[in-house]
Amino acid sequence: MEYAIPELEPISRQLMNLDRPKKAKMLVVDDEPDNLDLLYRTFRRDFNVLKAESGIHALKLLSEEGEVAVIISDQRMPEMKGTEFLSRTVPNFPDTMRIILTGFTDVEDLVEAINSGQVYKYITKPWDPNELKAVVQRAAETYELLKQRTEELRRSQSQTALLSSIVGVAQSATSVESTLEPIATAFGQNFLADLCTIQLIENGAFTNSATYGASGTSDIAASSLVKEAIASQSMQVATETEDPSFGAHLVVPVTLRGEVLAVLCLQWKHPQSLREDELLLLHLSAQQVALAITCSRSAYIAVAV
Template identity: 70%
Template structure:
């Protein structure tokens, strides 16, 4: 089944996409090299520093500390024979947390049993014998990095597909089961916040182009302050009935000096008007404490989901289930 969101020609999404693209800066993939011989570490660093952000560690224990600090890397190259911990043992410890990482073993010995077991269990992508041929190693690492990117992309696609299904299911369930407009707010806000990994999500009803205070609001984050009535993006979304976004507030001269952005720590803000037949029913606020990295298909999903939310709110307003 194709889970792709259909392409829509929506001018406001095109404008937002261009803002998001301006934030995208190509970064070198990360690589971790592990060897108890400093000369080998230096050689590996010099070999790959142009194409990778190379991290170094002199033992498996140190390498685990590096990963705990730096997070996932695309490729790990590890020596097999090291004090305290063999390379295969170290690599096996990285599998549960970083399943997509490609692992390469360097060995100058005939550790056949260890290597066969590691390769068969999926812990090692390839082994290279010492002394290695630089061109061969580069070719292997390049293929490993490409494989990592494919695995990472597929994992992210599966995550998004599941999240999209959960989001749309939550909206449909709300439309069928809620007895009041206020009952709609919590499940919808939670579903949006989870799907888009937001720090906080606020769903607030609108009447007469004015935000409804009190019961007409639901926030997902504990202690999340609601300052939408003072927010220029919220006001613009209601007035223009178009999605508003600030992808990197600290660099936005028009917003960086606004008081609530300074005090809240919010660095990216997306405001979505929930409209039905020209009337704004509510606004959805998604907030992140880091610059926004939404994809174009995610923006399209937000737009489509907002239309579904509008239908859910309309159904709930004019139809009350019989108790």
């Protein structure tokens, strides 16, 4: 399936078909089987619920499963108290929301855990199911907000680094060819592509190229997606690719004043999704690449003369 993405229109298409959002993961920890099953049944419709009967088992489970949005842990458990277990999850999973269940008043432990940021909320036993659901829902929303802000910061830093790399290449390049490899590397790393290729075009013919990532070369000249990108001078996306070893292919024409100077091809082994702002970044970055190539050619001509 191929989609043409006009350069200056709002970009909203993605590289893969939209799937239903996956359930957020949560971990419930309690040494009492009845309580553990009750917690599981309470949240299984809204979350992918993992169960552990002890803090030690829970830590092992987290090492295998990775980060979860919410942890609910009983406080009084053999071998390891709930607050101790939760504190040990903080270094590896700082964004996870932690909720403690307590059937007694252990003020010192709870206050220390809450003040140190190890516990988001504590619930006393026996708990009210509606209250617990409301607390978990707020905790999950807080987790998603934290992850969103972290991702926005990472994305902003990554975008700045990409544009800075292109500008740096334009300023330091001694020839057009010397600009290609750092540009391919910058785009490949920024968009986590398995293969990124930039191919120069002069007088309508493919010339020099550079590749970052997976071994082997992509036959750009034979790609119908590349031909369409050049003909339309617009970004092209494919979710069903000509190369069976890749699950997604994106081609960005590098143009200046109506002339295609190069094509930038990004490929992923598995279906991927790019947000609208990432596609817009690709378009803006391609314009910077066009300027870098033009500056390099001008500098080469000046030196030759």
